Amino acid sequence: MAGKVVLVVGGGGREHALCMELKHSPHVSELHCSPGNAGTSRLATNHSISATDIEGLLSLAQRIDADLVVAGPEAPLCASLADRLSTIGIPCFGPVAELANLEGSKLHAKQVMRAANVPTAAFHVLSSTSDVNAALDDFSGNPWVVKRDVLAGGKGVVVTENREEALAFIQSSIESDGQVLLEDFLPGEEASMLVIMDGSGYVCLPASQDHKRAYDGDEGPNTGGMGAYCPAPVVTEAIRQTTIQTIIEPMHRYLLSGETPYRGVLYVGLMIPESGEPNVVEFNVRFGDPECQITLPLVKTDIFEVLEAAASDRLAELDVEFHDLFATTVVLAAEGYPQSPIKGRLIHGVKDTPLQSGEATAWVSHAGTGFDDQGRLVSTGGRVLSCSALAPTLEASVKLAYELIETVQLEGSHYRNDIAYRAL
Ligand code: AMP
Ligand code: GLY
Numbered sequence: 001m002a003g004k005v006v007l008v009v010g011g012g013g014r015e016h017a018l019c020m021e022l023k024h025s026p027h028v029s030e031l032h033c034s035p036g037n038a039g040t041s042r043l044a045t046n047h048s049i050s051a052t053d054i055e056g057l058l059s060l061a062q063r064i065d066a067d068l069v070v071a072g073p074e075a076p077l078c079a080s081l082a083d084r085l086s087t088i089g090i091p092c093f094g095p096v097a098e099l100a101n102l103e104g105s106k107l108h109a110k111q112v113m114r115a116a117n118v119p120t121a122a123f124h125v126l127s128s129t130s131d132v133n134a135a136l137d138d139f140s141g142n143p144w145v146v147k148r149d150v151l152a153g154g155k156g157v158v159v160t161e162n163r164e165e166a167l168a169f170i171q172s173s174i175e176s177d178g179q180v181l182l183e184d185f186l187p188g189e190e191a192s193m194l195v196i197m198d199g200s201g202y203v204c205l206p207a208s209q210d211h212k213r214a215y216d217g218d219e220g221p222n223t224g225g226m227g228a229y230c231p232a233p234v235v236t237e238a239i240r241q242t243t244i245q246t247i248i249e250p251m252h253r254y255l256l257s258g259e260t261p262y263r264g265v266l267y268v269g270l271m272i273p274e275s276g277e278p279n280v281v282e283f284n285v286r287f288g289d290p291e292c293q294i295t296l297p298l299v300k301t302d303i304f305e306v307l308e309a310a311a312s313d314r315l316a317e318l319d320v321e322f323h324d325l326f327a328t329t330v331v332l333a334a335e336g337y338p339q340s341p342i343k344g345r346l347i348h349g350v351k352d353t354p355l356q357s358g359e360a361t362a363w364v365s366h367a368g369t370g371f372d373d374q375g376r377l378v379s380t381g382g383r384v385l386s387c388s389a390l391a392p393t394l395e396a397s398v399k400l401a402y403e404l405i406e407t408v409q410l411e412g413s414h415y416r417n418d419i420a421y422r423a424l
Contacts, residue, residue: 003029004304007061008044009081010051010072011035013331013367013386014289018070018303019043020363021296025304032064038377039366039385042352051076054084061090068093068308071264074286078104078151082263091311094264095285099255102266103285106156106181107149113280116250120280121145123183132170135182136163142185148173149181157222159185188273189422190281191232192288193240194295195248195268196306199261200316202252203306204244206298207235207270208291209422214338216418223338224383227419229328229394230294234272234423243270243278251283263311267291290386293365294327297390328397329365329388330405330419334379335412341382343368348409350377350385355404362389362400364408379410394423 004027008018016039022028023043034057036046049056052075061069069085071077071094078100082092094100102109113120124135136144144166148156158169173180190212194205208230214220235243247268255262267284287295296303300321309315334341347369354363365388368381387408389400398420405415 038369199313206231337382
């Protein structure tokens with residue numbers, strides 16, 4: 001199996017991580033990324049087609065004669081990228097639109113979980129005819145959890161003890177979307193499990209923990225994720241087994257029941273209470289970002305083989321192996337992130353090659369980066385890059401990731417100082 005052409009769709013840290021792993025594969029002879037970033041440009045041919053331009057991506061995949069398309073973000077999947085690729089005979093890592101709706105609609109995800117008997121918070125659907133005040137009274141006594149039923153790029157959920165704020169978010173969501181979900185607050189610790197699946201089987205990757213708030217101590221506004229580590233010790237072997245039995249198995253059965261099986265990765269966002277019986281907080285139909293950056297390097301098996309097998313229902317033929325190591329990544333965010341990130345500033349100190357020392361490695365994962373007209377590295381997004389490290393202990397990987405981030409300079413940037421603090 002030589003000489004495969006692979007197209008990675010997307011342009012963030014997750015896609016840089018995918019390109020890094022695919023670049024290592026002896027099976028991959030040509031790597032393309034669209035739109036990519038400065039990091040992917042060193043590994044792949046970047047193209048300027050956006051991740052939501054389905055027609056553009058289809059003609060690109062045909063033009064380069066792609067053997068595999070790997071979808072990074074959810075938007076192209078919800079817009080039928082996988083469906084359309086299958087009509088022209090190109091395998092896609094990422095589910096068809098009907099199944100991607102698990103992320104596209106929170107209500108749909110809730111209905112699926114209810115039907116499959118998967119544990120999740122109880123919920124109400126509110127619309128313009130609902131008595132919103134009575135519903136808020138029903139759910140009082142803990143923070144209110146309000147969720148929009150649309151793809152909202154991480155801005156669709158409000159968790160608040162402030163009744164006015166809950167009410168305002170409910171009303172504006174009903175106005176824009178027609179309905180909104182109000183759900184029970186779940187106490188516990190969050191973790192996520194990435195499960196690669198297809199019609200033949202599934203593989204659970206080691207569980208990770210993300211840090212969604214902007215500032216230390218889980219303070220400040222919600223973000224796409226400020227750092228993550230893997231494996232997360234909160235997911236003990238017993239909790240992992242319970243998760244598989246009560247969540248992964250029934251979801252896999254459900255996702256095989258339609259015309260086309262789920263071919264891709266299911267991101268299972270878990271809330272783990274003291275009882276150790278996890279509930280599902282959310283499903284995503286893609287790798288997490290930044291979870292991808294620290295989970296993929298723990299996969300020992302060639303990642304092209306894994307992704308290609310999953311895109312063609314041959315996953316069960318593989319024996320996927322993992323490294324017995326820990327990985328941590330710390331996100332460097334632009335000044336003003338997440339509210340209004342300042343872009344276009346010069347970035348200094350970024351090394352292109354990983355730093356190796358014994359079993360430990362540290363590297364920069366690019367996210368919102370590009371080049372200015374003089375070819376200098378500049379910031380182009382809110383999450384600019386992340387510094388990642390792989391080491392035999394969690395402590396060592398955290399230390400190395402922080403040592404690396406201290407060598408990067410970007411005016412006004414910020415990062416959290418407490419990534420992995422819950423586990424240390
Ligand atoms: P989501 O977009 O569904 O992942 O929600 C964003 C964040 O809101 C999650 O990562 C949780 O921290 C929080 N959240 C969502 N649903 C609940 C819930 N039912 N109980 C407690 N926290 C929640
Ligand atoms: N880091 C959370 C996500 O990718 O949804």
